[in-house]
Amino acid sequence: NAGVTQTPKFQVLKTGQSMTLQCAQDMNHEYMSWYRQDPGMGLRLIHYSVGAGITDQGEVPNGYNVSRSTTEDFPLRLLSAAPSQTSVYFCASREGATGNQPQHFGDGTRLSIL
């Protein structure tokens, strides 16, 4: 059982480039989300989805797009990378769309924007 899989693990981009961070889960979870983690700060929610075809913005959505065409996949797109988007990105999933179930995190994508 793979859980939550994120690819790539590391990426270096130039300012202005675009890219997609991939996230897949094999637990048939309804809820999926993207966070960024910066030094000295807590994880911040970028976007989340409570089911296929449904997405919503989190605390820091600017500069990022998401879509949820299947239950398993929840890609995060950087439209035009900026140095401020240098961060570690985590994808997470949870069984229920709401409620007190534990969240399962991937091991992150470390992204550097030059």
Place this chain on the structure above:
Amino acid sequence: KNQVEQSPQSLIILEGKNCTLQCNYTVSPFSNLRWYKQDTGRGPVSLTIMTFSENTKSNGRYTATLDADTKQSSLHITASQLSDSASYICVVSPSYNNNDMRFGAGTRLTVKP
């Protein structure tokens, strides 16, 4: 101002000793409070989840407590092991949107032999 504050920022203890990590929050009303363990280079792993009506929750050597009146939670680690070296993160979900979790910056724990 961060709605979830954790202390201390870092802590060093000897193997076998106990320790307590603190979490103060201003999120109100809240739906649940979670504690996660994050090893270096890995994603967070859930330790405990408490609703606003629960006072304590245990997971092996980890025991979380919650005082909703003072808006404080603590994570107590008993008989520490080298593998407990990690960051411990407190997370609070507001009642108005259970999906909008607020994360603390974490406490970095180092357990030395």
